[in-house]
Amino acid sequence: MNQLSDSRTALPLTFSKSLRLLEATDFQKIFDDAPFRASHQHFLILSRSNQLNIGRLGLVIAKKHLRLAVERxxxxxxxxxxxxxxxxxxxxxxxIVLSRKGLENLTNAEFSQQLDQQWQRIFKKARQHRLRSQPQPQGE
Structure with a gap:
């Protein structure tokens, strides 16, 4: 019974519509001004702060880079x-995650490892930005 109550208090890890970038204007804001970037040979991650308590994800996986729908x-x-x-x-x-040429050559494990490394770069840059933008305590 205790285990049941613990699982109810845990935050769900779903991927609902609210976690997706759906509007063209939201994409354009990031393309116009993306202070946090992580570049990899086969993909690019662009990111910026939002005024929400959640993160949102957008995908630009081009047919030009991945011809087969199954690969995309x-x-x-x-x-x-x-x-x-x-x-x-x-x-x-x-x-936003954008594909680049050659992405189809990565295995799932290789891609996941590379994606994790790039996420960490984004988190680090965002954390540094938050620290710099916080008001500094005034000395006497």
Missing amino acids: NRFKRLIRESFRTRQHAFAGLDV
Whole structure:
């Protein structure tokens, strides 16, 4: 019985519609001004702060880079799953992941490892930005 009550208090790790960037204007804000970037040979992550308590994810997986729909869907699934399991770390951030040429050559494990490394770079940059933008205590 105790285990049941513990699972109810845990925050759910779903990927609901509220966690997705859906509006073109939201995408454009990030494309116009993305202070947090993490670049990899096969993909690019752009991010900026939002005024929400949640993180939101947008995907731009181009047919130009991944010809087969099954490949595009595979990478979208991997990105969404990675975001979903770390969604609390993305609080206050809007993130877009863009594909680049050669992405299809990565295995799921290789891609997941590289994506994790790039997420960490984004988190670090966002954390540093928050620390710099906090008001400094005034000395006497």
